[in-house]
Amino acid sequence: MKNKMINYLGQNGYFGAYGGRFVPEILIPAVDELNQAFQEILRDEDFYKQYYNLLMDFSGRPTPLTYAEGLSAYFGKAKIYIKREDLNHSGAHKINNVLGQGLLMKKLGKTRVIAETGAGQHGVATAIMAAKMGFQATIYMGAEDAERQYANVFWMKQLGAEVIPVTTGTATLKDAINEALRDWAGNFDNTHYALGTACGPRPFPEMVTFFQSVISKEMKKQINEICGKNPDRIYACLGGGSNAMGAFVEFLQEPGVELVAVEAGGKGEASGKHASRIAYAKAKTGVSQGYKTLFLQDDDGQMLDTWSISAGLDYVGVSPILAHLAETKRVRVLAATDAEVIEAFKLIISKEGLIPALESTHAFAGLFREIADTKPEDVIVVNMSGRGDKDIFNIGEALQDQGWKTFVTERGKAYAD
Amino acid sequence: MRIEKQIEAMRKEKKILLMTHQIIGYPDFAANEKVIECFYNNGVDLIELQIPFSDPIADGPVFTKSNQAVLEKGIKVSDCLKFIERMASKYPIPFLVMTYYNILYQYGVEAFIDRCKEIGVQGTIVPDAPLDEARTYYDYSCQQGLAAVSIATPYSDPKRLQEIADIGSGFIYYVPRKGVTGSKTTFGFEILDGIQKAKKETGKTIAVGFGIQGPEDVARLIGTADIAIIGSKIQQVLETEGLSGLDQFLGDIARVNKEE
Numbered sequence: 001m002k003n004k005m006i007n008y009l010g011q012n013g014y015f016g017a018y019g020g021r022f023v024p025e026i027l028i029p030a031v032d033e034l035n036q037a038f039q040e041i042l043r044d045e046d047f048y049k050q051y052y053n054l055l056m057d058f059s060g061r062p063t064p065l066t067y068a069e070g071l072s073a074y075f076g077k078a079k080i081y082i083k084r085e086d087l088n089h090s091g092a093h094k095i096n097n098v099l100g101q102g103l104l105m106k107k108l109g110k111t112r113v114i115a116e117t118g119a120g121q122h123g124v125a126t127a128i129m130a131a132k133m134g135f136q137a138t139i140y141m142g143a144e145d146a147e148r149q150y151a152n153v154f155w156m157k158q159l160g161a162e163v164i165p166v167t168t169g170t171a172t173l174k175d176a177i178n179e180a181l182r183d184w185a186g187n188f189d190n191t192h193y194a195l196g197t198a199c200g201p202r203p204f205p206e207m208v209t210f211f212q213s214v215i216s217k218e219m220k221k222q223i224n225e226i227c228g229k230n231p232d233r234i235y236a237c238l239g240g241g242s243n244a245m246g247a248f249v250e251f252l253q254e255p256g257v258e259l260v261a262v263e264a265g266g267k268g269e270a271s272g273k274h275a276s277r278i279a280y281a282k283a284k285t286g287v288s289q290g291y292k293t294l295f296l297q298d299d300d301g302q303m304l305d306t307w308s309i310s311a312g313l314d315y316v317g318v319s320p321i322l323a324h325l326a327e328t329k330r331v332r333v334l335a336a337t338d339a340e341v342i343e344a345f346k347l348i349i350s351k352e353g354l355i356p357a358l359e360s361t362h363a364f365a366g367l368f369r370e371i372a373d374t375k376p377e378d379v380i381v382v383n384m385s386g387r388g389d390k391d392i393f394n395i396g397e398a399l400q401d402q403g404w405k406t407f408v409t410e411r412g413k414a415y416a417d
Numbered sequence: 418m419r420i421e422k423q424i425e426a427m428r429k430e431k432k433i434l435l436m437t438h439q440i441i442g443y444p445d446f447a448a449n450e451k452v453i454e455c456f457y458n459n460g461v462d463l464i465e466l467q468i469p470f471s472d473p474i475a476d477g478p479v480f481t482k483s484n485q486a487v488l489e490k491g492i493k494v495s496d497c498l499k500f501i502e503r504m505a506s507k508y509p510i511p512f513l514v515m516t517y518y519n520i521l522y523q524y525g526v527e528a529f530i531d532r533c534k535e536i537g538v539q540g541t542i543v544p545d546a547p548l549d550e551a552r553t554y555y556d557y558s559c560q561q562g563l564a565a566v567s568i569a570t571p572y573s574d575p576k577r578l579q580e581i582a583d584i585g586s587g588f589i590y591y592v593p594r595k596g597v598t599g600s601k602t603t604f605g606f607e608i609l610d611g612i613q614k615a616k617k618e619t620g621k622t623i624a625v626g627f628g629i630q631g632p633e634d635v636a637r638l639i640g641t642a643d644i645a646i647i648g649s650k651i652q653q654v655l656e657t658e659g660l661s662g663l664d665q666f667l668g669d670i671a672r673v674n675k676e677e
Binding site: 020021022023024025026028029168169174175178181182185186187188189284285286287288289290295297299300301302303 | 470471472473474475477478481482485488493494517518519520522523524544545546547550551568569570572573574577581592595596597
């Protein structure tokens with residue numbers, strides 16, 4: 001079954017025109033070694049059992065599928081269900097992938113893990129995995145992101161990881177990936193690069209998708225138990241693409257299920273300040289960071305600056321698998337602006353008592369825009385990839401909350417004194 | 418004349434050849450030109466000019482920042498190609514273009530090779546174009562008589578080493594250690610053995626780059642490598658000692674060929 005999924009996705013690391021492994025020659029043995037180990041675990045039922053048991057014991061799986069009664073009643077249209085990846089240990093879906101890669105590291109005999117992180121969720125998840133499994137961890141994070149998401153930096157450090165702010169390039173996620181690749185090129189003997197999303201050189205897109213497929217495996221079972229059918233639509237946010245692939249993969253061969261990915265529309269299409277590769281049709285096929293996909297780039301092929309209120313979606317490329325699925329029209333891609341996301345956030349928190357991450361709120365914003373077109377008998381699932389505690393600074397600022405501002409100012413003053 | 422013939426002729430005169438590197442536009446074109454003049458005056462044998470890229474994953478911190486600095490000034494690929502054209506017509510030295518695959522990909526791989534040929538470039542070096550992903554690039558370059566330099570490392574197994582030798586042309590760029598450009602390489606026996614093995618197994622000209630710091634390293638490579646490549650160290654010498662410091666640095670390296 002698992003093999004069938006991978007075969008459907010791609011051949012030899014390619015998904016249509018996208019994918020590959022465009023890495024410096026020094027990294028070829030490292031990606032080969034990893035690919036070989038990944039191909040082995042794909043055929044190893046025991047490995048999968050061990051992996052899923054770890055997710056149950058340590059991360060809290062299966063995560064619930066919550067009926068969004070308040071939102072469903074508010075719109076009076078389709079029934080909305082929420083896949084609660086926010087209830088994973090560490091507060092996001094990132095832990096699914098990282099625990100899988102941790103077990104793979106043990107198999108490979110590696111003792112040090114490196115990772116890149118945007119919003120910090122993958123960094124925290126990696127630091128947790130390293131602490132639990134006894135690995136040394138180094139996390140690369142764009143200096144700008146480290147500033148925006150210091151709470152996560154704090155936790156990574158407490159967990160014993162070394163956090164390296166990256167000041168090169170645009171000082172965001174793509175630059176953190178570059179630094180991690182450079183580190184890996186120098187240390188692959190004992191070091192594994194736990195890439196956090198379904199991007200990068202082969203086998204990362206497939207491997208991350210494989211480890212995140214637990215989301216849609218559970219989702220399929222749960223929704224069929226509750227509603228007696230597959231969902232009519234699934235919404236997931238789309239940065240690199242790991243939670244979207246996780247939510248979609250088990251339904252790829254179910255033509256009745258519409259799959260919708262929502263990118264970061266930032267300040268809007270015309271502003272040029274966004275991270276929408278597909279929905280705004282601004283990206284071109286290119287080769288960077290070890291793989292071929294749709295990148296936001298200029299005519300020369302230089303990668304462009306991206307923008308989103310959400311650090312986790314602020315990425316210049318996109319999973320080659322999703323680039324292919326969008327091209328073949330299996331996945332429909334929208335973009336939600338920062339302003340739409342803030343409005344959606346206010347609605348979710350007030351109607352459901354849930355605090356979604358700004359990343360996940362993009363998926364809700366996409367749904368809210370389209371919900372008028374649905375019927376009451378329709379069933380929709382939104383993948384809530386993470387919880388919003390980490391975003392308190394951005395949300396407090398976006399909502400212009402005076403009490404929060406006063407608190408931050410007073411705290412700042414207290415430290416300055 | 419194809420670069421292989423030029424190298425063969427130059428090798429008859431010297432124990433080891435020297436290839437130097439510049440990032441085009443860093444710190445500016447005028448400075449690049451003075452440095453290239455200094456290369457020429459000191460008998461440098463081949464010159465590698467790097468077209469900056471926003472995400473240079475094979476480069477260390479020194480070059481990464483320089484790439485970025487050039488792009489922040491708004492310098493375009495066309496500006497770099499014009500500069501290379503001018504240099505190639507001014508100095509009778511083989512020039513090679515080093516850049517990342519996306520620069521070729523956006524330009525059009527074949528169009529880029531054609532343009533390089535037109536402006537007098539002898540070859541290209543593209544570190545993120547592994548042989549199994551960028552066949553068109555290697556094949557078309559070969560067809561056009563332009564060197565597409567392939568890269569080998571001590572971790573390339575014999576089968577892959579042979580494939581690297583077969584697909585590339587001009588010479589093999591041998592990266593003697595793990596990591597990226599910039600930090601020092603210690604040229605111990607193990608590394609020298611690896612170079613020798615690569616030379617013997619492929620029968621090709623071997624250029625060694627990454628981490629060469631000065632005359633002593635170049636001297637160590639005599640008898641094993643055909644070409645020594647110096648990149649980051651040159652930028653460092655320029656930044657700390659200026660053009661006169663570079664002149665002296667290259668003069669010291671040139672003497673390596675004269676020593677008994």
